[in-house]
Amino acid sequence: MFDVCVVGGGTMGLFLAAEQSARGKSVILLEAGRSPGENKDQLLGSRPVRGSHRGSEQAWTTGLGGTSQLWGGQLWPWQDWEFAGLPQKGISAWPLDFGDVSPYYERVLRALGLPATHAQIHGRFGFASKLPTVPVGDYSLKYSSWIDRSRRNFGKNAAIRAQLRNVTVRQGAVVNRINETGSGTAHIELRDDSGALSTVSAKKVVLAAGTLGNARILRNSEVSQDLPALGRGFLDHVSKRIARVDVLDWNKFRAFSAPKSVRGVLASPRIVPGVTLLNAHQLLPCYAHWEFASPSSGAVASLRALLRAGQTGEPRPPLSTTLANMWGESGELIEAVARSVRYRERPVPTSSKPYLRLDVQQPTRHDVQLTWSGNNAEPDFPNLSLAWRTGREEDATAHAITHRLVDFLNSLDIGAAVHELPPGDTFEDIFHMMGGTRMSGTPAEGVVDPDCKVFGTASVFVAGASVFPSGGMANPTFTALALTARIGDKIAD
Template sequence: MSEQQYDADVIIIGSGVMGGVIATQLAKAGKSVIILEAGPRVTRAEILERYRSSPFKMSLTNMKLQGVGSPYPDLPHVPSTYGDYLQQSGPVKYPTKYLRVVGGTTWHFGSALWRMIPNDFKLQSLYGRGRDWPFGYDELEPWYGKAEHELGVSGVDGQDESGQGGKAWPPRSTPFPMPGLPTSYLFERLTEKLLKGGYNPVLEPNGRATRPYGRRPVCAGNNNCNPVCPIAAKYDGSQHIDEAERLGVKLLDNSVVYRIEADDSGAISSIWYRKPDGSNHQLKAKTFVLAAYGIESPKLLLMSTSEKYPNGIANSSDQVGRNLMGHTGISMNFMMNEDVWPGEGPTELLVYLNNRDGEFRKRFPSYKIKVRNTVPTADYTASLIAKGVLGTELDRQIRLLSARSLNFAIDFETLPLPENRVVPSKTKTDAIGIPVPDIYYSVNDYWEAGKDEGVKDFHQFAELLGGEILKIDTKYQDRQHIMGTTIMGDDPRTSVVNADCRTHDHPNLFIAGTSVMPSSSCMNPTLTGAALSLRLAHHLLTQVLV
């Protein structure tokens, strides 16, 4: 194939944070790049208007999901994951919510941007569970620092993120780009009470600006990071897409990639995409990066079957779509016996990490306990009115609930179980004829042992705080953290990509994002995905596109 036949040096499938970060780095180096995004462009103004007009907004049951009130588009060619797009075939539901729009899922993420710790990279070697990474924390550490600067992370330098209240951890070669957000009265009061039980407060590193950062203003504490930051103080992937386009990257929205083709040598030769009108189009490049997140990426690979690749692209190991991980969790609704006034500042910031690491991981998983700093006033009001509470008494009870109702949630580490997988549905397609994802998900005894430990912590919290447990919900809550479905490893027989995120089967196909992670830890994976993406971009520029 001659140079003139290529449409670009690199084609990137997916316009979320991973695709945007890579595109920006490549464009700065003068490479020609095309990004394809299945969904449409959205603007902050239209999202905000839909959110303000929605009757659902924030509620106890929809704190994060916003249910059918999601302000993001639900279009025939890209059905919303807030509906019935994801088919569930396993014993545990995996109703994850990701956005198919330009900029991707970080539009509505809570903005937690954590590093993993060294032992998270060697879970099998240390604790006999899951898998090890093909490299350790030291290899990724400088890329974590670069990712924190790219995404604009605010955090507390010198903090012990192990939850033990000791020295700074994990090791860092660079400080946070911005200082952490100020704490609220709620956080100070919880800290005072829970410290008596040995629970050390940790303030979450996050993507909210505490000083003007690039084009981002300082966080104003609007408290609706989900579903959208109204002033763009919170990082989202559209910011890297905007930069990439300013640098000359071409973005094709409403372009659903449905097939990846390989030539006789095994190299990827082209991709095919479909527009909402049903028309099909082909593009060719030297190098391809798949950055369509942990559900759509494996689905696309498995759909791309041929005589030479009957099981799909990059799937000689039969691991594509397998090893689906998340942070399946539980929660507790709690009524304090004093006013603490949640809702000041961002939706999440304070966490407890006493069980982040230790020998216990041989028996049960690591986990994070987080304080959900939200006040679902509309839900309180609707519930009270339904009970016949009106007038002055309604006002009194709304104030009481708003001042004292708390929600604590636990995110558990999960293991890469090969039976947990994503495949293209054999029975259902979307409006343009593309199979929807079919998900099988389950948890094992390891997770159940973690749940038992987490419930003990909830009861200990209740004793220390004073007040009343209203409900402990142990019904396998999804945390929208998708990992593992194109897993990384040194052995082509048991993994999809190598340590450089290159597919074992195809020399010019790379996969970016959290789907390559061999272990989940108990922490939000976005920063790890971004660090891996920056490392991948560097590899492309120094080893591939030369």
């Protein structure tokens, strides 16, 4: 019997397995895929119906590293009010607060071997950032930081791999269900590549199979009959372009808008409306950020594709094509790189087309959920139906904030004129799947308690954004990792 069984070898699973192994626990990690994408549909259930949600198909994968193989590496710590929720806007409060989670942000940075510069950028842990700011008022300029590409894929992250040496790893293992004995021992039923069934026993088991996988496994388990909220409250963040930008002075505009390098760590500015403004106009939490659209055949796009291939394992574009694209734009590329060296900015060539994009937090909707129907041929893999939608609340927020934000930016001397786009574009999900095994104070309203332990069990925990009762302003991965580190403490206790 193992001390801990971790189901899922993705972002949360590898992080927790490494953390528990470092504590001296005997750990087994079960990963569905031997290679990226293998057994994805078995984690979802047979014939999944995804509706209009793109991320449920495009934004996650299997194999060691899981979704971190695709992850952009953005870190964004939440603020205290994001845990408190906005009940008047249908955004649920969490059954824990900022003080319960915030100490774990810094611990995540240490566990991943990341420099303290990330904490400095966020201004969270006693550091004063020297990055540009905007005048105090209805908006603030906050920064997200980015993990460098060599560490984003947790399957290749040196700090994590060093702690996995004593972990038993089984790939090609698709978990059907988890059951518990009277003593609290968990028994995990799984099937291998040939379809053969086997069982692993552990004192504690942590589901880290992603938002969709976590819900499907619990649905198959005996405990599901006592969890009426299972599958409810599926969430994402939504995004759309709201303005185009005419640049009048590229140097001045890049000084304000371009991502900055702080001691080798990339930091991107986000324009955040204050809580007072949101409450005064009954708006959903949101933030705006710059989008620099480059030609797909351009030098910058080619360089990004080359670098991304090293993270995802995808085929690298031909070097000859990359060099040809760079040569065709050599003048502006040299100018952009020279400026980036001098001012520590990310290169933004003048051929790129800037836009302003708005990301909005969705309200909690209980009718947006994961549901399953029977599958007589494979009862362990029921048919998944994902009901997801946007509503008038998101549209109302975009309508109300766009005019105010454009006027605000045009009142600043940023070297550009910002123009509203027609409101015709629809919101799209941005691949932040959350909810389905939501956290609550009672089993009538949630699936896990504030310690992320499944109601009605003594040994089953859930890690990842599936436990989120609300989505926060943006970017859930850093907070999900902090909660996973907190689970590690609860298991140790």
